Amino acid sequence: MAPKVTPLIEQHRALGARFIEFAGWLMPVQYEGIVAEHLAVRSRAGLFDLGHMGQLAVRGRDALPFLQFVTPNDVGSLKPGRAQYSMLLYPNGGVVDDIMIYLRPDREEYLVVVNAANTDKDFQWLLERRADHPEWVVELEDISATTGMLAIQGPRAERILQRVTEGDLSTIRPFDTVQTTVTGVPTLVARTGYTGEDGFELYFPIEATVRLWDRLLEIGRADGLVPVGLGARDTLRLEACLPLYGNELSPEITPLEAQLGWVVKFHKGSFIGREALERQLQEGVPRKLVGFELVERSGIPRHGYEVQLAGRRIGTVTSGTSSPSLGKAIGLALIESSAAGIGREFDVVIRGKPVRARQVKTPFYRRPRQRIGEGIES
Amino acid sequence: MADVRDGLCYTRTHEWVRVEGDIAVVGVTDFAQAELGDITYLELPEPGTTVKQGDSMGVIESVKAASDIYAPVSGEVVEANNAVVNTPELVNKSPYDDAWLVKIRMSTPDELKQLMDAEEYRKYLAETAATA
Numbered sequence: 001m002a003p004k005v006t007p008l009i010e011q012h013r014a015l016g017a018r019f020i021e022f023a024g025w026l027m028p029v030q031y032e033g034i035v036a037e038h039l040a041v042r043s044r045a046g047l048f049d050l051g052h053m054g055q056l057a058v059r060g061r062d063a064l065p066f067l068q069f070v071t072p073n074d075v076g077s078l079k080p081g082r083a084q085y086s087m088l089l090y091p092n093g094g095v096v097d098d099i100m101i102y103l104r105p106d107r108e109e110y111l112v113v114v115n116a117a118n119t120d121k122d123f124q125w126l127l128e129r130r131a132d133h134p135e136w137v138v139e140l141e142d143i144s145a146t147t148g149m150l151a152i153q154g155p156r157a158e159r160i161l162q163r164v165t166e167g168d169l170s171t172i173r174p175f176d177t178v179q180t181t182v183t184g185v186p187t188l189v190a191r192t193g194y195t196g197e198d199g200f201e202l203y204f205p206i207e208a209t210v211r212l213w214d215r216l217l218e219i220g221r222a223d224g225l226v227p228v229g230l231g232a233r234d235t236l237r238l239e240a241c242l243p244l245y246g247n248e249l250s251p252e253i254t255p256l257e258a259q260l261g262w263v264v265k266f267h268k269g270s271f272i273g274r275e276a277l278e279r280q281l282q283e284g285v286p287r288k289l290v291g292f293e294l295v296e297r298s299g300i301p302r303h304g305y306e307v308q309l310a311g312r313r314i315g316t317v318t319s320g321t322s323s324p325s326l327g328k329a330i331g332l333a334l335i336e337s338s339a340a341g342i343g344r345e346f347d348v349v350i351r352g353k354p355v356r357a358r359q360v361k362t363p364f365y366r367r368p369r370q371r372i373g374e375g376i377e378s
Numbered sequence: 379m380a381d382v383r384d385g386l387c388y389t390r391t392h393e394w395v396r397v398e399g400d401i402a403v404v405g406v407t408d409f410a411q412a413e414l415g416d417i418t419y420l421e422l423p424e425p426g427t428t429v430k431q432g433d434s435m436g437v438i439e440s441v442k443a444a445s446d447i448y449a450p451v452s453g454e455v456v457e458a459n460n461a462v463v464n465t466p467e468l469v470n471k472s473p474y475d476d477a478w479l480v481k482i483r484m485s486t487p488d489e490l491k492q493l494m495d496a497e498e499y500r501k502y503l504a505e506t507a508a509t510a
Contacts, residue, residue, distance in 0.1 A: 034440075035441060231441065299419055302444065322419065322441050351437065
């Protein structure tokens, strides 16, 4: 099957992008180079085509109880215009997908943003869960085909975006949104992202994608705004220890194991996966996600590499890379809880050879001058 | 377009060879470095190692991928370029000059006939691009 393309395919070609197939989409993996793009986002700003991501609309009288039932975070605490990181869970506590839920500022509708690879699976899952509860009045719609999505991230993102945005961006806090216009296009502007930097994610009618992309690159050029591919998107999110579905999260990994227990709000009442997670909490998690860096300069850890302690397998690398910000080989690994602890060491098997690694504090990278109270919404 | 230097020999796995007497100076091509992207790690054979044509003799890793380096000819490794091991991005900047990787004393110089010349390698790259 031919891969799907976003409205920006010709823009990417003209910018000299190299492409990869990702989740059934032909996407730019890099333009100038992963390291250059990564550092541009850390020091200036980067523009990301997120046209592959999925968007689902949830509305209707019982939208709130429905979302409360299918997600572990407390949707009831979400005020209009706010965003919340959450998940869809299986009854065994494994993860269907990790998602972002926005309660729109201008109307009673939840926007659920899901991973490209999981859009169909998630939508099907939600339809089935709704069918389990015919008493609930909930309207579900996959609006991916009509919703455009871009991200602008980096310390200069606000300054650049403000030039073409009607609303005042300086008053939008992290995980806040505003419904405004950008280059005259009606846009939901959210102060969210997947890079560990300040920045925004934009949702707008898909027909406006090319216009927004071209205009933003044009007006951002003087500030060093560059297009950024999926390669740097991955290294940026890994330095910030933001999980990637399929690596840190999967049907076989629970949010408690992935060190995302803060997403799970037991106080809110019943939700899918609750019993399994409560049990795991009582019994103790068997595995933990830990951050590490290689002590020896002997290769780069990659997804799937074995983790050993004294020759015995204790886990697996979920993500690894050569960190452009730190100049070190870093990674995340899911290991037996008994072996977890900052400063403790284990071996990562690289091409058959055990290479010494040390567990370190996460995230690997934290942006400078972070204001108190900023950060991930809990 | 990837830079292909005249006067060098090339492998299908994108190594180049410059012949200096019985010594083969080996590196990876401009096409290889561009395909790999930002190179951040290199593992080269120690001097004294005997290598056989077509065998993996080292590793080159970029931010996004790891790839083997294959011996283009058989022989004994007489020198490895430590500068490039310490500064892997040299491979991106200067694949044909500063970032030579190893020097091999050839045991079977006839093997060079199995490699491509610059013209053949250009054609090979064009075909690779066409089928990609």
